[in-house]
Amino acid sequence: MSENKEIEIMQSVYDKNDEVAARINSELTQSGIYAINVMGAPGAGKTTSLIQIVKRLNDVTPYVIEGDIEADFDTKTLQALGIKAIQINTGGACHLDSPLIGKAVEDLGIKNGVLFIENIGNLVCPAEFMIGEHAKMLISTVTEGSDKPYKYPLAFEKADIILLNKCDLIPYIDFDEDFFMKGVRALNKTAPVIKVSGKTEEGFDKVVSWIMDKLNA
Protein backbone atom coordinates (compact mmCIF):
# COMPACT_ATOMS: atom_id res chain seq x y z
CA MET A 1 0.00 0.00 0.00
CA SER A 2 1.28 3.51 -0.77
CA GLU A 3 2.08 5.88 2.08
CA ASN A 4 -0.48 8.37 0.71
CA LYS A 5 -3.16 5.71 0.85
CA GLU A 6 -2.25 4.97 4.50
CA ILE A 7 -2.42 8.67 5.40
CA GLU A 8 -5.78 8.99 3.65
CA ILE A 9 -7.16 6.01 5.62
CA MET A 10 -5.90 7.40 8.94
CA GLN A 11 -7.51 10.77 8.12
CA SER A 12 -10.81 9.04 7.55
CA VAL A 13 -10.48 7.23 10.91
CA TYR A 14 -9.83 10.58 12.68
CA ASP A 15 -12.71 12.35 10.88
CA LYS A 16 -15.19 9.63 11.77
CA ASN A 17 -13.97 9.62 15.39
CA ASP A 18 -14.28 13.40 15.73
CA GLU A 19 -17.76 13.42 14.25
CA VAL A 20 -18.98 10.88 16.83
CA ALA A 21 -17.08 12.73 19.61
CA ALA A 22 -18.90 15.99 18.78
CA ARG A 23 -22.26 14.22 18.96
CA ILE A 24 -21.43 12.58 22.33
CA ASN A 25 -20.21 15.90 23.71
CA SER A 26 -23.44 17.62 22.75
CA GLU A 27 -25.59 14.84 24.25
CA LEU A 28 -23.60 14.85 27.49
CA THR A 29 -23.95 18.63 27.79
CA GLN A 30 -27.72 18.33 27.33
CA SER A 31 -27.81 15.67 30.09
CA GLY A 32 -25.99 17.98 32.50
CA ILE A 33 -22.79 15.95 32.37
CA TYR A 34 -19.29 17.48 32.38
CA ALA A 35 -16.93 14.86 30.94
CA ILE A 36 -13.20 14.67 31.69
CA ASN A 37 -10.81 12.54 29.61
CA VAL A 38 -8.20 11.31 32.12
CA MET A 39 -4.88 10.50 30.43
CA GLY A 40 -1.51 9.31 31.70
CA ALA A 41 1.24 6.72 31.31
CA PRO A 42 0.85 3.21 32.76
CA GLY A 43 0.93 3.42 36.55
CA ALA A 44 0.63 7.23 36.69
CA GLY A 45 -2.06 6.82 39.35
CA LYS A 46 -5.14 7.61 37.31
CA THR A 47 -7.57 5.50 39.36
CA THR A 48 -5.97 6.50 42.68
CA SER A 49 -6.37 10.15 41.71
CA LEU A 50 -10.00 9.60 40.69
CA ILE A 51 -10.73 8.10 44.12
CA GLN A 52 -9.22 11.16 45.82
CA ILE A 53 -11.19 13.51 43.58
CA VAL A 54 -14.49 11.68 43.87
CA LYS A 55 -14.48 11.64 47.66
CA ARG A 56 -14.19 15.44 47.65
CA LEU A 57 -17.05 16.09 45.19
CA ASN A 58 -19.76 16.36 47.87
CA ASP A 59 -23.10 16.97 46.16
CA VAL A 60 -21.92 16.28 42.61
CA THR A 61 -22.58 12.76 41.30
CA PRO A 62 -19.51 11.06 39.81
CA TYR A 63 -19.55 8.49 37.02
CA VAL A 64 -16.51 6.62 35.70
CA ILE A 65 -15.78 4.84 32.44
CA GLU A 66 -12.65 2.73 32.94
CA GLY A 67 -10.58 1.99 29.86
CA ASP A 68 -8.13 -0.89 29.99
CA ILE A 69 -6.63 -3.25 27.47
CA GLU A 70 -7.47 -6.13 29.79
CA ALA A 71 -8.50 -6.68 33.45
CA ASP A 72 -11.08 -4.83 35.54
CA PHE A 73 -9.38 -4.25 38.91
CA ASP A 74 -9.94 -0.52 38.79
CA THR A 75 -13.65 -0.74 38.02
CA LYS A 76 -14.14 -3.19 40.88
CA THR A 77 -12.22 -0.87 43.23
CA LEU A 78 -14.41 2.07 42.22
CA GLN A 79 -17.65 0.09 42.44
CA ALA A 80 -16.67 -1.14 45.92
CA LEU A 81 -16.56 2.54 46.93
CA GLY A 82 -20.13 2.98 45.67
CA ILE A 83 -19.13 4.81 42.49
CA LYS A 84 -21.13 4.11 39.34
CA ALA A 85 -18.39 2.75 37.08
CA ILE A 86 -18.34 0.75 33.86
CA GLN A 87 -15.45 -1.13 32.25
CA ILE A 88 -14.30 -0.95 28.64
CA ASN A 89 -11.68 -3.50 27.63
CA THR A 90 -10.15 -2.64 24.29
CA GLY A 91 -8.59 -6.10 23.92
CA GLY A 92 -5.35 -4.65 22.59
CA ALA A 93 -6.18 -1.18 21.28
CA CYS A 94 -3.94 1.55 22.65
CA HIS A 95 -6.53 4.29 23.20
CA LEU A 96 -10.25 4.83 23.67
CA ASP A 97 -12.19 6.15 20.70
CA SER A 98 -15.53 7.87 20.55
CA PRO A 99 -17.68 4.97 19.25
CA LEU A 100 -16.57 2.94 22.32
CA ILE A 101 -17.52 5.84 24.60
CA GLY A 102 -20.86 6.38 22.87
CA LYS A 103 -21.88 2.83 23.73
CA ALA A 104 -20.60 3.04 27.33
CA VAL A 105 -22.45 6.33 27.94
CA GLU A 106 -25.67 4.71 26.76
CA ASP A 107 -25.07 1.67 29.02
CA LEU A 108 -24.34 3.87 32.06
CA GLY A 109 -27.54 5.91 31.60
CA ILE A 110 -26.23 9.03 33.32
CA LYS A 111 -27.58 12.49 34.13
CA ASN A 112 -26.33 15.57 36.01
CA GLY A 113 -22.82 15.05 37.31
CA VAL A 114 -19.20 14.57 36.31
CA LEU A 115 -18.11 11.75 34.05
CA PHE A 116 -14.48 10.71 34.32
CA ILE A 117 -13.27 8.66 31.39
CA GLU A 118 -10.04 6.92 32.38
CA ASN A 119 -8.14 6.32 29.16
CA ILE A 120 -5.67 3.52 28.40
CA GLY A 121 -2.31 4.01 30.17
CA ASN A 122 -0.38 5.53 27.30
CA LEU A 123 1.23 8.94 26.98
CA VAL A 124 1.04 8.93 23.18
CA CYS A 125 -2.09 7.69 21.39
CA PRO A 126 -4.95 8.86 23.66
CA ALA A 127 -4.01 12.51 23.09
CA GLU A 128 -4.84 12.11 19.39
CA PHE A 129 -8.47 11.05 19.84
CA MET A 130 -11.34 13.19 21.13
CA ILE A 131 -13.90 11.03 22.91
CA GLY A 132 -16.67 13.53 23.66
CA GLU A 133 -14.94 15.17 26.64
CA HIS A 134 -15.28 18.76 27.84
CA ALA A 135 -11.74 18.76 29.28
CA LYS A 136 -8.58 16.67 29.24
CA MET A 137 -6.82 15.92 32.55
CA LEU A 138 -3.24 14.71 32.21
CA ILE A 139 -1.63 12.85 35.09
CA SER A 140 2.16 12.89 34.98
CA THR A 141 4.39 11.65 37.81
CA VAL A 142 7.68 12.73 39.33
CA THR A 143 8.96 9.14 39.05
CA GLU A 144 8.59 9.26 35.25
CA GLY A 145 11.16 12.07 35.20
CA SER A 146 11.22 15.76 34.37
CA ASP A 147 11.82 15.33 30.62
CA LYS A 148 8.36 13.96 29.82
CA PRO A 149 6.86 17.18 28.32
CA TYR A 150 9.77 17.33 25.86
CA LYS A 151 9.41 13.70 24.80
CA TYR A 152 5.60 13.39 24.75
CA PRO A 153 4.54 16.90 23.75
CA LEU A 154 1.03 16.32 22.41
CA ALA A 155 -0.48 15.12 25.71
CA PHE A 156 0.98 18.12 27.55
CA GLU A 157 -0.07 20.54 24.81
CA LYS A 158 -3.69 19.38 24.78
CA ALA A 159 -4.21 19.11 28.55
CA ASP A 160 -6.64 21.50 30.28
CA ILE A 161 -5.29 20.55 33.70
CA ILE A 162 -2.10 18.69 34.65
CA LEU A 163 -1.66 16.72 37.88
CA LEU A 164 1.94 16.03 38.89
CA ASN A 165 1.47 12.91 40.98
CA LYS A 166 3.60 10.91 43.46
CA CYS A 167 5.09 14.12 44.90
CA ASP A 168 5.68 12.29 48.19
CA LEU A 169 8.59 10.51 46.43
CA ILE A 170 10.47 13.71 45.49
CA PRO A 171 12.93 13.39 48.42
CA TYR A 172 14.10 9.99 47.14
CA ILE A 173 14.58 10.74 43.42
CA ASP A 174 16.15 13.29 41.08
CA PHE A 175 13.28 15.36 39.76
CA ASP A 176 14.02 18.77 38.23
CA GLU A 177 10.78 20.70 38.70
CA ASP A 178 12.02 23.84 36.92
CA PHE A 179 12.98 21.82 33.84
CA PHE A 180 9.61 20.04 33.91
CA MET A 181 7.67 23.32 34.19
CA LYS A 182 9.74 24.96 31.44
CA GLY A 183 8.83 22.04 29.18
CA VAL A 184 5.15 22.27 30.07
CA ARG A 185 4.94 26.02 29.55
CA ALA A 186 6.67 25.85 26.15
CA LEU A 187 3.69 23.75 25.01
CA ASN A 188 0.85 24.98 27.17
CA LYS A 189 0.61 28.46 28.66
CA THR A 190 -2.63 28.09 30.58
CA ALA A 191 -3.28 24.64 32.08
CA PRO A 192 -2.87 24.67 35.87
CA VAL A 193 -0.18 22.24 37.06
CA ILE A 194 -1.11 20.87 40.47
CA LYS A 195 1.28 18.82 42.60
CA VAL A 196 -0.55 15.88 44.14
CA SER A 197 0.11 12.66 45.99
CA GLY A 198 -2.29 9.75 46.06
CA LYS A 199 -0.51 8.63 49.23
CA THR A 200 -0.55 11.84 51.32
CA GLU A 201 -3.67 13.22 49.53
CA GLU A 202 -1.82 16.53 48.99
CA GLY A 203 -3.22 18.78 46.27
CA PHE A 204 -6.56 17.14 45.50
CA ASP A 205 -8.59 19.95 47.09
CA LYS A 206 -7.17 22.25 44.41
CA VAL A 207 -8.04 19.78 41.65
CA VAL A 208 -11.62 19.59 42.87
CA SER A 209 -11.85 23.41 43.06
CA TRP A 210 -10.84 23.54 39.39
CA ILE A 211 -13.52 20.97 38.48
CA MET A 212 -16.21 22.84 40.50
CA ASP A 213 -15.29 26.10 38.72
CA LYS A 214 -15.84 24.35 35.38
CA LEU A 215 -19.16 22.87 36.52
CA ASN A 216 -20.40 26.26 37.70
CA ALA A 217 -19.13 28.20 34.67
Add this chain to the structure above:
Amino acid sequence: MSENKEIEIMQSVYDKNDEVAARINSELTQSGIYAINVMGAPGAGKTTSLIQIVKRLNDVTPYVIEGDIEADFDTKTLQALGIKAIQINTGGACHLDSPLIGKAVEDLGIKNGVLFIENIGNLVCPAEFMIGEHAKMLISTVTEGSDKPYKYPLAFEKADIILLNKCDLIPYIDFDEDFFMKGVRALNKTAPVIKVSGKTEEGFDKVVSWIMDKLNA
Protein backbone atom coordinates in the same frame (compact mmCIF):
# COMPACT_ATOMS: atom_id res chain seq x y z
CA MET B 1 -14.95 2.59 5.83
CA SER B 2 -16.10 -0.87 6.93
CA GLU B 3 -14.49 -2.51 9.94
CA ASN B 4 -13.38 -5.44 7.77
CA LYS B 5 -11.57 -3.05 5.44
CA GLU B 6 -9.76 -1.50 8.42
CA ILE B 7 -8.71 -4.94 9.72
CA GLU B 8 -7.48 -5.90 6.24
CA ILE B 9 -5.40 -2.72 6.01
CA MET B 10 -3.85 -3.26 9.47
CA GLN B 11 -3.00 -6.85 8.50
CA SER B 12 -1.19 -5.56 5.43
CA VAL B 13 0.78 -3.06 7.60
CA TYR B 14 1.80 -5.89 9.99
CA ASP B 15 2.76 -8.25 7.13
CA LYS B 16 4.92 -5.63 5.43
CA ASN B 17 6.56 -4.75 8.76
CA ASP B 18 7.34 -8.38 9.60
CA GLU B 19 8.80 -9.01 6.15
CA VAL B 20 11.25 -6.10 6.55
CA ALA B 21 11.98 -7.15 10.17
CA ALA B 22 12.98 -10.65 9.02
CA ARG B 23 15.35 -9.20 6.43
CA ILE B 24 16.96 -6.81 8.98
CA ASN B 25 17.33 -9.64 11.49
CA SER B 26 19.12 -11.79 8.95
CA GLU B 27 21.45 -8.96 7.89
CA LEU B 28 22.28 -8.12 11.52
CA THR B 29 23.07 -11.76 12.28
CA GLN B 30 25.40 -11.88 9.28
CA SER B 31 27.16 -8.73 10.55
CA GLY B 32 27.74 -10.31 13.96
CA ILE B 33 25.19 -8.07 15.66
CA TYR B 34 22.84 -9.25 18.43
CA ALA B 35 19.90 -6.81 18.53
CA ILE B 36 17.75 -6.14 21.59
CA ASN B 37 14.42 -4.29 21.37
CA VAL B 38 14.19 -2.35 24.64
CA MET B 39 10.58 -1.61 25.60
CA GLY B 40 8.94 0.11 28.57
CA ALA B 41 6.49 2.79 29.65
CA PRO B 42 7.47 6.48 29.64
CA GLY B 43 10.06 7.07 32.34
CA ALA B 44 10.70 3.38 33.04
CA GLY B 45 14.43 4.09 32.93
CA LYS B 46 15.28 2.63 29.55
CA THR B 47 18.26 4.90 28.84
CA THR B 48 19.52 4.77 32.44
CA SER B 49 19.44 0.97 32.26
CA LEU B 50 21.29 0.98 28.94
CA ILE B 51 24.04 3.10 30.46
CA GLN B 52 24.42 0.61 33.34
CA ILE B 53 24.48 -2.32 30.92
CA VAL B 54 26.88 -0.76 28.44
CA LYS B 55 29.50 0.09 31.04
CA ARG B 56 29.61 -3.61 32.03
CA LEU B 57 30.01 -4.99 28.50
CA ASN B 58 33.83 -4.91 28.54
CA ASP B 59 35.07 -6.15 25.13
CA VAL B 60 31.70 -6.15 23.38
CA THR B 61 30.96 -3.07 21.28
CA PRO B 62 27.58 -1.45 22.03
CA TYR B 63 25.46 0.46 19.53
CA VAL B 64 22.22 2.25 20.33
CA ILE B 65 19.27 3.36 18.22
CA GLU B 66 17.20 5.79 20.30
CA GLY B 67 13.53 6.05 19.46
CA ASP B 68 11.61 9.11 20.64
CA ILE B 69 8.59 10.99 19.44
CA GLU B 70 10.54 14.21 19.86
CA ALA B 71 13.77 15.44 21.52
CA ASP B 72 17.24 13.84 21.56
CA PHE B 73 18.41 14.14 25.21
CA ASP B 74 19.07 10.42 25.53
CA THR B 75 21.14 10.15 22.37
CA LYS B 76 23.29 13.09 23.48
CA THR B 77 23.73 11.51 26.94
CA LEU B 78 24.86 8.24 25.34
CA GLN B 79 27.14 9.94 22.82
CA ALA B 80 28.78 11.95 25.62
CA LEU B 81 29.72 8.60 27.18
CA GLY B 82 31.42 7.58 23.93
CA ILE B 83 28.64 5.23 22.81
CA LYS B 84 27.81 5.07 19.10
CA ALA B 85 24.17 6.16 19.16
CA ILE B 86 21.74 7.44 16.56
CA GLN B 87 18.39 9.17 17.07
CA ILE B 88 15.08 8.33 15.42
CA ASN B 89 12.28 10.84 16.00
CA THR B 90 8.95 9.42 14.94
CA GLY B 91 7.28 12.84 15.05
CA GLY B 92 4.16 11.43 16.70
CA ALA B 93 4.14 7.71 15.92
CA CYS B 94 3.73 5.55 19.01
CA HIS B 95 6.19 2.75 18.18
CA LEU B 96 9.23 2.01 16.03
CA ASP B 97 8.68 -0.08 12.91
CA SER B 98 11.10 -2.08 10.85
CA PRO B 99 11.49 0.29 7.86
CA LEU B 100 12.65 3.00 10.32
CA ILE B 101 15.16 0.57 11.84
CA GLY B 102 16.38 -0.60 8.44
CA LYS B 103 17.41 2.94 7.58
CA ALA B 104 19.01 3.62 11.00
CA VAL B 105 21.03 0.39 10.84
CA GLU B 106 22.38 1.44 7.44
CA ASP B 107 23.25 4.90 8.75
CA LEU B 108 25.05 3.49 11.82
CA GLY B 109 27.18 1.11 9.72
CA ILE B 110 27.70 -1.44 12.46
CA LYS B 111 29.51 -4.77 12.80
CA ASN B 112 30.19 -7.24 15.62
CA GLY B 113 28.56 -6.17 18.86
CA VAL B 114 25.25 -5.59 20.57
CA LEU B 115 22.64 -3.22 19.17
CA PHE B 116 20.15 -1.84 21.67
CA ILE B 117 17.07 -0.36 20.05
CA GLU B 118 15.31 1.82 22.61
CA ASN B 119 11.67 1.89 21.59
CA ILE B 120 9.13 4.68 22.19
CA GLY B 121 8.02 4.88 25.83
CA ASN B 122 4.77 2.95 25.52
CA LEU B 123 3.69 -0.30 27.13
CA VAL B 124 1.18 -1.10 24.39
CA CYS B 125 2.06 -0.54 20.73
CA PRO B 126 5.80 -1.45 20.54
CA ALA B 127 5.04 -5.04 21.59
CA GLU B 128 3.02 -5.52 18.39
CA PHE B 129 5.83 -4.71 15.95
CA MET B 130 8.97 -6.77 15.30
CA ILE B 131 11.85 -4.54 14.28
CA GLY B 132 14.57 -7.02 13.41
CA GLU B 133 15.53 -7.85 17.01
CA HIS B 134 16.92 -11.11 18.36
CA ALA B 135 15.39 -10.50 21.81
CA LYS B 136 12.93 -8.20 23.54
CA MET B 137 13.91 -6.62 26.87
CA LEU B 138 11.00 -5.20 28.86
CA ILE B 139 11.69 -2.63 31.56
CA SER B 140 8.90 -2.38 34.12
CA THR B 141 9.17 -0.37 37.36
CA VAL B 142 7.97 -0.82 40.90
CA THR B 143 6.55 2.72 40.84
CA GLU B 144 4.19 1.77 38.00
CA GLY B 145 2.57 -0.76 40.33
CA SER B 146 2.28 -4.51 40.59
CA ASP B 147 -0.80 -4.83 38.32
CA LYS B 148 0.99 -3.99 35.09
CA PRO B 149 1.30 -7.58 33.70
CA TYR B 150 -2.46 -7.98 34.06
CA LYS B 151 -3.26 -4.68 32.32
CA TYR B 152 -0.61 -4.73 29.57
CA PRO B 153 -0.23 -8.45 28.89
CA LEU B 154 1.29 -8.46 25.40
CA ALA B 155 4.55 -6.74 26.38
CA PHE B 156 5.05 -9.14 29.30
CA GLU B 157 4.10 -12.16 27.20
CA LYS B 158 6.58 -11.35 24.43
CA ALA B 159 9.55 -10.33 26.60
CA ASP B 160 12.68 -12.52 26.60
CA ILE B 161 14.01 -10.75 29.71
CA ILE B 162 12.23 -8.46 32.17
CA LEU B 163 13.98 -5.82 34.27
CA LEU B 164 12.06 -4.62 37.31
CA ASN B 165 13.57 -1.18 37.78
CA LYS B 166 13.59 1.47 40.55
CA CYS B 167 13.80 -1.22 43.23
CA ASP B 168 15.51 1.31 45.51
CA LEU B 169 12.06 2.91 45.95
CA ILE B 170 10.34 -0.24 47.28
CA PRO B 171 10.59 0.90 50.94
CA TYR B 172 8.57 4.05 50.14
CA ILE B 173 5.72 2.55 48.10
CA ASP B 174 3.19 -0.27 48.11
CA PHE B 175 4.51 -2.82 45.65
CA ASP B 176 3.22 -6.39 45.83
CA GLU B 177 6.03 -8.44 44.31
CA ASP B 178 4.17 -11.77 44.60
CA PHE B 179 1.17 -10.37 42.73
CA PHE B 180 3.47 -8.93 40.05
CA MET B 181 5.33 -12.22 39.59
CA LYS B 182 2.10 -14.22 39.49
CA GLY B 183 0.91 -11.94 36.68
CA VAL B 184 4.18 -12.29 34.79
CA ARG B 185 4.29 -16.07 35.08
CA ALA B 186 0.69 -16.47 33.90
CA LEU B 187 1.86 -14.93 30.62
CA ASN B 188 5.48 -15.91 30.39
CA LYS B 189 7.00 -19.01 31.98
CA THR B 190 10.61 -18.52 30.97
CA ALA B 191 11.82 -14.91 30.83
CA PRO B 192 14.14 -14.09 33.72
CA VAL B 193 12.84 -11.24 35.89
CA ILE B 194 15.75 -9.26 37.31
CA LYS B 195 15.34 -6.61 40.01
CA VAL B 196 17.47 -3.59 39.17
CA SER B 197 17.99 -0.01 40.23
CA GLY B 198 19.52 2.64 38.00
CA LYS B 199 20.35 4.55 41.17
CA THR B 200 22.09 1.87 43.28
CA GLU B 201 23.20 -0.12 40.17
CA GLU B 202 21.78 -3.29 41.78
CA GLY B 203 21.11 -6.19 39.41
CA PHE B 204 22.82 -5.05 36.21
CA ASP B 205 25.62 -7.62 36.49
CA LYS B 206 22.94 -10.29 36.12
CA VAL B 207 21.43 -8.56 33.11
CA VAL B 208 24.82 -8.42 31.40
CA SER B 209 25.45 -12.11 32.20
CA TRP B 210 22.20 -12.93 30.39
CA ILE B 211 23.25 -10.86 27.37
CA MET B 212 26.73 -12.48 27.30
CA ASP B 213 25.13 -15.95 27.38
CA LYS B 214 23.06 -15.01 24.34
CA LEU B 215 26.10 -13.63 22.51
CA ASN B 216 28.10 -16.77 23.20
CA ALA B 217 25.27 -19.19 22.40
